[in-house]
Amino acid sequence: MSASLTPDSSSERSTVRQDPDPMTGRPRRSFVRRMLDPKRLVVSVAVVAVVVTVAANTAFAQTAVPEPTAADKFVQSTNLLWIVVGAALVMFMQAGFALLETGFVRAKNAGHTMAMNIAVFGTGAVGFFLCGYALMFGGYYVAVPGADWGYSHAIGSALIGSGQWVFLWKGGWALTGGKFVTSGAVLGFFLYMLAFMDTAATIPTGAMAERWKFKSFVLWGFFCGALYYPLFGAWTWGGGWLSQLGNSWKLGNGYVDFAGSGVVHAVGGVAALTGAFVLGPRIGKYTKDGRSRGLPGHSLALAGAGTLILMFGWFGFNAGSTLQITDGQFGLVAANTAIAAAFGCIGGMFWVWKRTGKPDPGMIMNGLLAGLVAITAPCAFVDPWAAAVIGGLAGLFVVEAVFFVDHKLKIDDPVGAVGVHFVNGIWGVLAVGIFASGKYGIDAFGTGLGWNSTTTHLDSAGSATGVTGILYGGTGWGQLASQGIGALTIIIVMGGVSYGFFKLSNLIFTGGIRSSAEDEIAGLDVPEMGVYAYPDFVGTGESYAEDETQSKIPYEG
Amino acid sequence: MVHLVTAVIKPFKLEEVKEALQAIGIQGITVCEVKGHGRQGGHTETYRGSEYTVDFLPKVRLEILVDTGDVDKVMDAIAKSANTGKIGDGKIWASPVDRVVRVRTGERDTEAL
Numbered sequence: 259m260s261a262s263l264t265p266d267s268s269s270e271r272s273t274v275r276q277d278p279d280p281m282t283g284r285p286r287r288s289f290v291r292r293m294l295d296p297k298r299l300v301v302s303v304a305v306v307a308v309v310v311t312v313a314a315n316t317a318f319a320q321t322a323v324p325e326p327t328a329a330d331k332f333v334q335s336t337n338l339l340w341i342v343v344g345a346a347l348v349m350f351m352q353a354g355f356a357l358l359e360t361g362f363v364r365a366k367n368a369g370h371t372m373a374m375n376i377a378v379f380g381t382g383a384v385g386f387f388l389c390g391y392a393l394m395f396g397g398y399y400v401a402v403p404g405a406d407w408g409y410s411h412a413i414g415s416a417l418i419g420s421g422q423w424v425f426l427w428k429g430g431w432a433l434t435g436g437k438f439v440t441s442g443a444v445l446g447f448f449l450y451m452l453a454f455m456d457t458a459a460t461i462p463t464g465a466m467a468e469r470w471k472f473k474s475f476v477l478w479g480f481f482c483g484a485l486y487y488p489l490f491g492a493w494t495w496g497g498g499w500l501s502q503l504g505n506s507w508k509l510g511n512g513y514v515d516f517a518g519s520g521v522v523h524a525v526g527g528v529a530a531l532t533g534a535f536v537l538g539p540r541i542g543k544y545t546k547d548g549r550s551r552g553l554p555g556h557s558l559a560l561a562g563a564g565t566l567i568l569m570f571g572w573f574g575f576n577a578g579s580t581l582q583i584t585d586g587q588f589g590l591v592a593a594n595t596a597i598a599a600a601f602g603c604i605g606g607m608f609w610v611w612k613r614t615g616k617p618d619p620g621m622i623m624n625g626l627l628a629g630l631v632a633i634t635a636p637c638a639f640v641d642p643w644a645a646a647v648i649g650g651l652a653g654l655f656v657v658e659a660v661f662f663v664d665h666k667l668k669i670d671d672p673v674g675a676v677g678v679h680f681v682n683g684i685w686g687v688l689a690v691g692i693f694a695s696g697k698y699g700i701d702a703f704g705t706g707l708g709w710n711s712t713t714t715h716l717d718s719a720g721s722a723t724g725v726t727g728i729l730y731g732g733t734g735w736g737q738l739a740s741q742g743i744g745a746l747t748i749i750i751v752m753g754g755v756s757y758g759f760f761k762l763s764n765l766i767f768t769g770g771i772r773s774s775a776e777d778e779i780a781g782l783d784v785p786e787m788g789v790y791a792y793p794d795f796v797g798t799g800e801s802y803a804e805d806e807t808q809s810k811i812p813y814e815g
Numbered sequence: 816m817v818h819l820v821t822a823v824i825k826p827f828k829l830e831e832v833k834e835a836l837q838a839i840g841i842q843g844i845t846v847c848e849v850k851g852h853g854r855q856g857g858h859t860e861t862y863r864g865s866e867y868t869v870d871f872l873p874k875v876r877l878e879i880l881v882d883t884g885d886v887d888k889v890m891d892a893i894a895k896s897a898n899t900g901k902i903g904d905g906k907i908w909a910s911p912v913d914r915v916v917r918v919r920t921g922e923r924d925t926e927a928l
Contacts, residue, residue, distance in 0.1 A: 549866075550864075550865040550866075551865055551866070551867055552860070552861065552862030552863060552864075552865035552866060552867035553862070553867070554862045554867065610864070613864065614861045614864055615861070616861060618861065618862065618863060618864075620862070620863050621863060621864075657864075660863060660864060661864045664863070664864060664865060665864070665865075674863065
């Protein structure tokens with residue numbers, strides 16, 4: 259999740275340096291600044307020329323002038339458009355999740371599952387709007403000389419921690435406050451982040467489907483948007499302690515997660531795991547002797563459509579995370595995304611075929627999604643061959659993970675959310691430390707400022723190294739260590755927080771967070787929601803034939 | 816006298832059975848989608864790596880009211896057209912019907928066929 263230089267852009271190195279953070283005295287990574295950075299304009303010229311010839315001519319005339327011209331502003335707006343379009347694509351993924359999860363549950367729970375997938379957008383967004391964004395990005399700032407793009411000063415400051423060890427931010431509660439500038443760019447960035455939060459929030463609804471009380475789910479949505487998601491988000495994309503491991507402990511470029519294998523998927527996936535564990539398996543899922551029983555979902559057609567919609571939206575998730583259309587790296591990102599999805603799809607298909615004798619359609623879907631989840635963190639940093647390896651292994655991992663969770667752990671996950679999002683989210687995080695080629699992220703935030711504003715590991719010319727995995731030597735082992743610390747943090751800390759939340763919820767709600775056995779057996783649609791997803795299923799309408807106008811044929815008995 | 820012929824057949828055989836019955840002059844058929852199993856019972860399948868039993872397979876049930884004199888002819892026509900020679904082809908049975916009324920006209924028994 260950040261913009262960065264294309265590999266060959268060192269020749270365009272700007273003389274403009276990022277101002278140090280007023281609180282911490284160190285430069286911080288930035289998204290929007292790079293979107294605006296005048297040096298980017300050289301790269302942007304081609305794009306501009308295609309779009310508006312007049313603007314392009316103006317752009318050619320200047321190269322490193324800090325004051326934004328009309329052409330600069332045009333490029334800024336174009337990059338902002340990329341963010342807003344990306345946000346819309348990511349939000350459309352919600353339709354994919356809704357169809358996928360609803361298809362994987364039984365008909366008697368379809369209305370309940372669909373309602374959760376829609377309501378979570380509202381509940382999560384309210385939490386993120388009120389305080390989640392402030393906690394995640396309150397201290398985030400962008401220094402762009404000569405341009406006020408809303409982030410020239412941080413909205414707030416550190417709430418917990420300081421310097422390279424910030425744990426939460428404050429400032430900009432409900433998008434208000436003295437320093438808060440309601441500029442289009444800030445709000446576009448908020449919108450994009452909101453869509454990502456929504457994705458994380460909806461992952462547990464699948465693993466916990468068919469037995470989760472709706473009111474407990476509502477509390478989860480608020481909690482996830484307000485605190486749970488922003489917590490790990492602040493540590494990584496918000497510039498907190500994990501992102502600064504490159505500076506503090508000199509471990510590569512710190513924790514690197516381009517579009518959120520960890521921040522979004524593993525964080526949501528670990529909550530799916532703990533939530534499903536706290537709830538317990540659905541009635542009938544395990545026989546008395548502990549054997550797992552298949553409970554087929556009611557519509558593979560819905561689930562399949564959802565899978566493909568998710569893949570469509572994923573291009574906004576990954577490619578959009580360049581945060582600037584003038585960074586042509588988004589082409590490689592998008593291609594890597596598709597490659598990993600394809601290899602994940604066939605990896606899952608062939609592996610489940612080998613393991614069970616049939617190419618289970620649900621596993622083909624899970625395999626494709628596993629490839630997408632795994633490539634999300636490394637997508638900008640790896641070569642296409644590595645995307646293929648990461649995706650193919652993801653397909654294999656998801657099958658084994660689903661079997662392990664189901665048969666060994668005996669945690670009931672109707673949709674495979676744990677295998678797809680948690681296991682492959684962790685795999686994607688680690689894959690950065692293995693396969694990152696070092697070609698991208700060189701001087702990501704200016705000369706001597708690497709990814710995550712890392713200032714260690716400069717070469718003899720004072721240039722910061724790109725994000726590099728162990729296969730490419732250099733800072734590889736340090737990078738893998740950063741990724742490992744990030745992965746362990748998700749498993750232990752976020753796993754602990756989510757487990758605590760669900761256990762606490764069990765105490766708060768009368769009768770716990772699980773529906774009554776009676777409701778579960780009837781299906782949650784009517785007991786919880788008051789309406790069947792498929793009313794024709796039980797027969798209505800046909801019996802209301804009270805039409806008096808029909809001619810009466812005498813019955814002559 | 817009227818008999819009720821009931822047949823449980825494989826769903827994809829319905830079209831052939833219908834044509835065979837029309838060929839011998841049978842005009843009314845009631846069809847219902849049902850599930851069931853016979854001697855071989857159900858079988859197990861795997862869903863996401865976990866086995867589940869398919870105890871009841873989809874079948875189609877036909878109900879035909881026929882003149883008692885036509886019962887054998889109708890049963891033969893169904894048996895011939897529904898046959899695949901594999902397990903699960905179904906069954907046909909006939910039972911006497913006490914009385915029949917055509918709803919529209921009130922006609923009775925064989926008149927109502």
